[in-house]
Amino acid sequence: MDKQRLPMPEIINDDKHRHKQFNGHFDSNRFRPPKVKTRYIAVENNNLNRSQSSGSCSANNSQIAHAISFRGGSECSDAGILPTSPSAAAAASSMSTTSCNMSHFEQCFERLTKLGEGSFGEVFQVRDRSDSRLYAVKISKQLFRGEQYRAERLEEVRRYEEFSGHENCIRFIRAWEQYDRLFMQMELCRESLEQYLYRCRHIPEDRIWHILLDLLRGLKSLHDRNLIHLDIKLENVLIDDDDTCKLADFGLVIDVDKANNHQATEGDSRYMAPEILQGHFSKAADIFSLGIAMLELSCYMDLPSNGPLWHELRQGKLPEEFISKISVELQQVIKCMMSPDPRQRPTTEQLLAHPRLVRMQKQEKSMVTLKLLSKCFRRSRRAFWLKMCNLKTAAYRCLFYLLEILHLYKPITSSQTPMYNGNTATAAPSSPSTSVAGVPRLEFQLVGSTPIGNRDCYISDFLLAMDMDLSQHGTPTACERENLVNSTPINHNHLTANRQRSSSARKTRPEKSNLLSVDENCSFASSPSKVLETSSFRGKKLFTLDVDEE
Ligand SMILES: Nc1ncnc2c1ncn2[C@@H]1O[C@H](COP(=O)(O)OP(=O)(O)OP(=O)(O)O)[C@@H](O)[C@H]1O
Numbered sequence: 001m002d003k004q005r006l007p008m009p010e011i012i013n014d015d016k017h018r019h020k021q022f023n024g025h026f027d028s029n030r031f032r033p034p035k036v037k038t039r040y041i042a043v044e045n046n047n048l049n050r051s052q053s054s055g056s057c058s059a060n061n062s063q064i065a066h067a068i069s070f071r072g073g074s075e076c077s078d079a080g081i082l083p084t085s086p087s088a089a090a091a092a093s094s095m096s097t098t099s100c101n102m103s104h105f106e107q108c109f110e111r112l113t114k115l116g117e118g119s120f121g122e123v124f125q126v127r128d129r130s131d132s133r134l135y136a137v138k139i140s141k142q143l144f145r146g147e148q149y150r151a152e153r154l155e156e157v158r159r160y161e162e163f164s165g166h167e168n169c170i171r172f173i174r175a176w177e178q179y180d181r182l183f184m185q186m187e188l189c190r191e192s193l194e195q196y197l198y199r200c201r202h203i204p205e206d207r208i209w210h211i212l213l214d215l216l217r218g219l220k221s222l223h224d225r226n227l228i229h230l231d232i233k234l235e236n237v238l239i240d241d242d243d244t245c246k247l248a249d250f251g252l253v254i255d256v257d258k259a260n261n262h263q264a265t266e267g268d269s270r271y272m273a274p275e276i277l278q279g280h281f282s283k284a285a286d287i288f289s290l291g292i293a294m295l296e297l298s299c300y301m302d303l304p305s306n307g308p309l310w311h312e313l314r315q316g317k318l319p320e321e322f323i324s325k326i327s328v329e330l331q332q333v334i335k336c337m338m339s340p341d342p343r344q345r346p347t348t349e350q351l352l353a354h355p356r357l358v359r360m361q362k363q364e365k366s367m368v369t370l371k372l373l374s375k376c377f378r379r380s381r382r383a384f385w386l387k388m389c390n391l392k393t394a395a396y397r398c399l400f401y402l403l404e405i406l407h408l409y410k411p412i413t414s415s416q417t418p419m420y421n422g423n424t425a426t427a428a429p430s431s432p433s434t435s436v437a438g439v440p441r442l443e444f445q446l447v448g449s450t451p452i453g454n455r456d457c458y459i460s461d462f463l464l465a466m467d468m469d470l471s472q473h474g475t476p477t478a479c480e481r482e483n484l485v486n487s488t489p490i491n492h493n494h495l496t497a498n499r500q501r502s503s504s505a506r507k508t509r510p511e512k513s514n515l516l517s518v519d520e521n522c523s524f525a526s527s528p529s530k531v532l533e534t535s536s537f538r539g540k541k542l543f544t545l546d547v548d549e550e
């Protein structure tokens with residue numbers, strides 16, 4: 001029997017603060033201490049718009065996708081069983097004869113890459129089949145085991161909806177539940193602040209002030225409604241294409257008026273205010289978390305999750321060797337945000353009244369038109385490049401046709417190795433290195449999930465199961481092999497357990513990826529007679545830009 005291995009605890013040299021470690025590839029979960037999720041029950045389920053609010057966890061009911069919305073109270077008409085949009089249905093039926101077996105997610109979206117993962121969900125970049133735009137969809141990791149857990153997850157939907165309109169909060173599109181999981185569609189952001197820090201390492205101070213301004217505005221909108229975020233950290237701040245920072249992940253938000261201290265859940269210990277240990281939750285806790293996040297951002301400092309260094313930071317002792325690298329003005333702001341006494345910490349309003357931030361806000365006002373113009377320019381430039389890429393693809397296709405007409409390539413005989421070409425199997429040039437039938441096709445792998453305890457199964461597995469299901473009914477093609485993998489070039493080392501466990505699932509239909517696919521051993525150079533196999537390129541887009549065309 002397979003024994004599941006628990007992750008080894010990370011031994012940290014605890015007597016000195018240190019810079020962040022970066023081991024080549026970004027894996028945010030590696031650095032994250034586990035989050036304790038307890039007691040939070042501050043959910044009133046009365047306003048939930050759902051056609052069948054009871055018995056959601058029953059097997060039959062959970063198969064059906066239900067829209068979830070708290071907008072406009074319980075009379076909201078868009079809630080209930082989700083109809084399949086005509087475009088989604090068309091796309092689904094063109095993919096497989098078993099579209100009725102597909103989840104609402106699969107029917108409506110093409111899954112592209114995995115964007116990130118937290119304690120509660122995995123987030124995927126997707127293309128909406130109805131409008132061809134890119135979005136992010138967060139899928140909850142754990143199944144709804146009961147109404148209370150489900151209500152906790154749905155509370156996040158309520159908060160996303162509530163803050164969706166604010167410029168510095170993530171834009172929420174819609175949510176639904178199916179198979180006892182929650183799905184949330186939201187705007188796609190470029191990266192999280194944590195990913196940005198790993199990419200840049202040194203962030204200019206001007207930029208730090210702008211980030212602080214954005215986040216104070218977002219946080220103010222919460223605090224003005226008497227809500228506390230309780231999970232402010234770099235991972236939960238997202239940056240959009242216009243470089244605006246947006247607050248995300250409202251999973252732990254509590255209402256100061258409604259919830260009492262026993263109903264709150266502490267967030268990531270690295271960012272936690274000291275008074276949280278005594279069970280005191282207030283808006284000042286968010287200010288502390290934002291302050292320490294600014295320290296991390298401006299000094300590229302590795303925040304301790306416990307131990308003596310953790311306590312030092314909460315006693316107002318900021319490491320001189322780190323803090324001395326930033327301006328005195330920023331030092332002062334960070335220090336007062338991190339005051340040990342919550343009453344000494346400034347409010348969002350007081351912080352926004354800081355002379356430097358006031359100056360920036362004034363400048364921003366006068367720059368509004370310029371900003372709009374540059375946004376327009378950026379978008380049209382993107383659209384132009386998209387068109388150019390399409391042109392390039394067309395040009396290459398013409399070239400291949402021309403070569404074919406001029407007989408500059410060798411026709412492929414049926415005795416040669418078959419390979420995948422669109423939806424049909426055609427022959428590939430034989431390679432000296434492969435005598436077995438079938439040429440391994442190389443695409444890019446969706447990064448595997450990071451194991452986090454207490455989850456029902458990996459969402460990647462869950463999504464893969466859908467693929468597997470389809471393959472049982474779909475038409476198998478000659479190129480469907482062990483090595484067939486899908487999308488995104490993130491890290492090939494991650495092709496581990498998931499892949500082995502589901503090796504049978506590899507015998508699925510190949511994903512209709514828009515990315516340029518590379519067929520191993522069928523490259524022009526590998527062929528001894530330098531033949532060009534053009535047919536596999538014909539049906540495919542050679543270049544794509546994953547951007548909205550506006
Ligand atoms: N809209 C988005 N666009 C791009 N990336 C996103 C988006 N939403 C989330 N992500 C990525 O996915 C990661 C996890 O998302 P999120 O924080 O919502 O999950 P979570 O499980 O609630 O996390 P936590 O452990 O903080 O509670 C983020 O850190 C970010 O990198």
Ligand SMILES: [Mg+2]
Nearest residue numbers: 118235236249
């Ligand atoms: Mg998060």
